[in-house]
Amino acid sequence: MSLLEERLHRGGPVSPHLQVYNMFALTSFLSILHRIFGAALFVGTLLFVYWIVSAAAGPQAYDAAMNFLGSWFGYLLIFGWSFALFYHMCNGVRHMLWDTGRLLSLKEIYQSGYIMVACALSLTVIAWVVGLSV
């Protein structure tokens, strides 16, 4: 018996089942993105590890790492990582407000969804504008 069948059989909790939902309704789409970005951030820590390990290896390795991270591809990776980071952080705040029983009506879920996306985009833009100007 599969894990899913086993849980259904016992009447126990069942995992978020992607196919039964409309995946492109705002609510479910933002929710799925939270997980995808969370997993991407975990894999993306490799970029951070590469940076800090290169620094520990010495000035030459550090310069090589900075050359890669400063290339267009490095910028692309860092940009993607930064947006995923801000999105996951802002939506994480939303999740923790839900955990306290707040903002659970459908209207509030949509409103907080729009606010969260606006915050994540703003933080990303602010970070890059400041980062590229200093």
Add this chain to the structure above:
Amino acid sequence: MAKMQSSLRSAIALGSAKDGVHHWWMERISAIALIPLTLWFVIGVIGVAGADYATFSAWLAKPWNAGLLICFIGAAFLHGKMGMEVIIEDYVEPRSVQMMVKVFVNLMAFSLGIISVVSVLIVAVRG
């Protein structure tokens, strides 16, 4: 479902509940810790983005910077490990594979976290 059995009977064979709410709780504790740490990290990285090695190592040699970066590494890898475990439990089957993937993610998180902390210390102490 009609309940014609004792609570004990329905619990038997379900297996251990293991940690109860501990996992859920630690995921939130690390998430809350990561909010200020992440904002500090982003500001710190912007400050040293593109800097040469001397500038970067001087920045990391300051106790506050090295300490907070180690806190960020610890919270980030703990939170990442916990989040990945939840995703793996939801989507990876059969359970034998699920367990192997979870062990792999745990080993990755612990080893990469320790490697990062050691690297921070090397740069901070060596200058």
